[in-house]
Amino acid sequence: MRNRIEWRDAHVLESWLIADDVRHIVFDVNGPVPRFDPGSHINVRVEINGAAAVRTYTALPAPPGRLAVAVKRHPHGRGGSRHMWGLVPGEAVRLTLPENRFELGWRAGHYLLIAGGIGITPIFGMAQALAARGASLRLVYAARTPGRMAFADDLRDLLGERLVLCDSAAGDRIDLAAEFAALPADAEAYLCGPIGMLEDAKAAWTAAGRPAGRLRYESFGDSGRFAEQPFTVDILNRGLTVQVPADRTLLEALLGAGVEMIADCRRGECGLCAVTVLEADAPIDHRDVFLSAGQKAENRRMCACVSRLTSGRALIDTGYRP
Ligand code: FES
Known part of the structure; x- marks a missing residue:
């Protein structure tokens, strides 16, 4: 885990759509990029209405010397995603090296990964790392439509039947109580999704009588229940x-x-x-x-x-x- 924020110059290498409303952006970073764990994030300087601001994104698995993020477009958001979607190859950016506040523990007997929408970004790296170690895992991934499920094909190839996709538009819902009830005692759950999903999960986890420290989660930070108003x-x-x-x-x-x-x-x-x-x-x-x-x-x-x-x-x- 890194404890010091270190800003670096970088430039955009490539940017492409990986879902209806998600772009995958790869940066070539000046200087070496230290190895980082799944769940890490980077900060990126953006410009919103002429003012500088910082936005935080999960650091996706990327080749050495590069950093990659997946950015969901928020047409009614505060402007960070607009800036990121407007980046073109060759454009200069300032960003931080990865740091991790959503660390994956390696000692659980089983892992339940849960993602809602763009919350798949840290969960994707965790699934790859756990699968590479041969860990017992299950990933439940909900999105509004199949077209909005970034990384769904990669995850299908990686996990097969250990992946469950929930299409909200078709009425699919994650049954958190049933998922938690099915876990062995030494399981851990990792969740990233909108704030409502996090609150529901925390309540269901407590109701299931499970130790609080074995549910780990991360929020989007911008997924409110109401649209932004002044x-x-x-x-x-x-x-x-x-x-x-x-x-x-x-x-x-x-x-x-x-x-x-x-x-x-x-x-x-x-x-x-x-x-x-x-x-x-x-x-x-x-x-x-x-x-x-x-x-x-x-x-x-x-x-x-x-x-x-x-x-x-x-x-x-x-x-x-x-
Ligand atoms: S700065 Fe950490 S909760 Fe606001």
């Missing part, structure tokens, strides 16, 4: 009001306004960016996996890097004391 925050003790446009996160808007904030993962996992919500006139779209279901129901805290107000205005406390 909203406004007033900041306690700062005499400051900050507008958060639809294409920026609360964290980006606060930092842009000069508010001191601590942040690390920027994907709703570490909780460092959480602010206290004192009043809000609209629901909070919690998109993190750090706060518990109970904390989210209370609506007293929100992770500024991913979560947002659905509209309207809130009074927040960022911890600043004059």
Whole structure:
């Protein structure tokens, strides 16, 4: 696992469609690229409406000296995928070497891998690594339509009957309770998907009486229950009001306004960016996996890097004391 973010220059080598709404992009990186484990991610500098921003993507298996990502197009997103889809071969980019916060343990007797939509990206590398070691595994992969299932053909070839595809448009659903009930005691489950799937899985895992540490998961960080809308925050003790446009996160808007904030993962996992919500006139779209279901129901805290107000205005406390 890498602990230090190291930025590198790179350029786009190739970019092609691997599903209806997913592009596979390969970068040639200046300097050596250290070996990395499945589940690792990289950060890429993007430009959104003329402003610099950073987006995080799973580092896919790639030849030496290269890094590869798969990017889902979000037509109503904040603009990161638009930038990435617009990259052409030869174009210069800045990116970080892989680091891993979604580590695969190697000691389980059996592995259940679960992916929802573009959540297949870390799961794909894990399936390859586990299959190469001859591990016992099963992969359940749900997407809205078969055309949106990136890597489905590769996975069919790799896993055969150990792969289960769920076509949501045809009414297929992952039966999480049944999947967990069928696991041997020494199994681990790894899941990446939209926030609703993660919350359902955590609840089903707990209901099945399984040890919390054997369910590992990663979120997209941008898979909310509501479309992004602009909203406004007033900041306690700062005499400051900050507008958060639809294409920026609360964290980006606060930092842009000069508010001191601590942040690390920027994907709703570490909780460092959480602010206290004192009043809000609209629901909070919690998109993190750090706060518990109970904390989210209370609506007293929100992770500024991913979560947002659905509209309207809130009074927040960022911890600043004059
Ligand atoms: S920076 Fe980690 S949850 Fe926001």
